[in-house]
Amino acid sequence: MNSGSQEQEADNNKRQWSLQDFEIGKPLGKGKFGRVYLAREVKSKYIVALKVIFKEQIEKYRIHHQLKREMEIQTSLRHPNILRLYGWFHDDERIFLILEYAFGGELYKELKKKGHLSEKQAATYIASLTNALAYCHKKDVIHRDIKPENLLLDHEGRLKIADFGWSVQSRSKRHTMCGTLDYLAPEMVESKAHDYAVDNWTLGILCYEFLYGAPPFEAESQKDTFKRIVKVDLTFPSKPPVSADAKDLISRLLVKDSSKRLSLQKITEHPWIIKNADPMGISKKRLWGC
Numbered sequence: 001m002n003s004g005s006q007e008q009e010a011d012n013n014k015r016q017w018s019l020q021d022f023e024i025g026k027p028l029g030k031g032k033f034g035r036v037y038l039a040r041e042v043k044s045k046y047i048v049a050l051k052v053i054f055k056e057q058i059e060k061y062r063i064h065h066q067l068k069r070e071m072e073i074q075t076s077l078r079h080p081n082i083l084r085l086y087g088w089f090h091d092d093e094r095i096f097l098i099l100e101y102a103f104g105g106e107l108y109k110e111l112k113k114k115g116h117l118s119e120k121q122a123a124t125y126i127a128s129l130t131n132a133l134a135y136c137h138k139k140d141v142i143h144r145d146i147k148p149e150n151l152l153l154d155h156e157g158r159l160k161i162a163d164f165g166w167s168v169q170s171r172s173k174r175h176t177m178c179g180t181l182d183y184l185a186p187e188m189v190e191s192k193a194h195d196y197a198v199d200n201w202t203l204g205i206l207c208y209e210f211l212y213g214a215p216p217f218e219a220e221s222q223k224d225t226f227k228r229i230v231k232v233d234l235t236f237p238s239k240p241p242v243s244a245d246a247k248d249l250i251s252r253l254l255v256k257d258s259s260k261r262l263s264l265q266k267i268t269e270h271p272w273i274i275k276n277a278d279p280m281g282i283s284k285k286r287l288w289g290c
Contacts, residue, residue: 017089017098022050028105033057034094038101048086051097058095071097073141074164081132083152083162102160104153111148115213116240122210123246123276125151126203127268128159131282133203134264137196146202147183148209158281181225182215186256189229197258203267204253211242216254232256245272 025038034053041048058064074085084100104110107125111117117125129146136143143161150163185201187194208216216235217228227233234254236247249272252262267273 015087017087017096019089019091019096022048024050033061033063036099039098047101049099049101051099053095053097055090055093055095067095070164077136077139077141079132079135081128081159081161082135083160099162100154100160102152102162103155104157106149107151107153107159108148110153111210111213117210119211119243119246119272120276120278122207123273124278124281125159125210126207126249127273127277127282129161129203129206130264130267130273132159132161133199137199137264142194142196143199143202144188145183146199146206148206181222182218184229185258186230186232187258189226195258197261200253200261200264200267201258204250204261207246207253208250211246212237212240216250230256243272245270245275248272 021042022039023042025040028036028038028049030036034051034057036049036051039048039050040046053067058067071085071088074083075087078084083102086098086100088095088097090096129151133143133146141164143164145163146161150161152160152162154160183202183205185194185198188198205215205217217225217233219225219228232254234251236242236250249262249267249270252270253267255261262270
């Protein structure tokens with residue numbers, strides 16, 4: 001199960017898995033379309049997360065195409081900051097995804113528990129995410145739904161992008177409005193064509209949320225949130241205190257004109273990242289050599 005070699009990887013991909021190959025443990029989480037369980041592959045004793053999706057739900061919400069695309073994209077990605085999808089199988093009622101197990105759970109829970117993160121921790125996570133997104137963009141994959149609930153932590157506290165449900169592989173501009181409201185870029189809110197720069201916008205939103213504990217354009221109603229996003233109604237509270245460098249990075253990412261947003265390369269060169277990100281907490285793969 002563990003991908004120690006290319007030969008073993010090829011064997012895993014060819015193998016016909018079934019439920020008999022796994023010992024099922026405790027539930028890890030529940031989503032709209034199914035549940036996730038801790039599991040152990042019987043032969044190798046390798047620990048994984050088994051995501052169970054009910055075919056009835058796939059029919060009901062008509063997500064066949066979306067699920068197929070998610071599985072194809074995630075299986076093709078190999079990066080220390082992207083959760084691995086090792087394979088899948090199905091029975092009459094369910095589809096099972098065999099996923100890498102992230103021991104640390106959701107980053108969302110850590111953020112809720114702490115209220116907000118330190119600048120060092122936030123910078124380390126943003127640098128890791130920038131790494132992973134640079135790798136995705138190089139493979140023509142736009143994520144489109146980066147948010148704390150879709151980010152997991154492994155046993156070393158390393159960040160992993162976990163959900164590719166709204167991802168798309170495309171070299172041309174897209175028009176579908178998708179993702180989660182607080183994290184949507186202005187061009188998506190206004191149903192305009194969008195490209196990779198929507199992910200750069202989301203890094204700005206996340207950086208703000210990591211440091212202040214809430215996304216910047218949160219409002220009482222969906223309509224008001226939309227308005228604030230389109231106007232880029234960005235304000236920085238006085239508490240908690242946040243450095244000028246961090247505010248500068250956020251301001252350079254939350255720019256309405258997508259062509260003027262800070263590039264992923266420039267994010268890694270930004271003084272705030274250089275001063276605060278822990279090199280040991282970021283994936284060993286170099287940004288432009290992945």
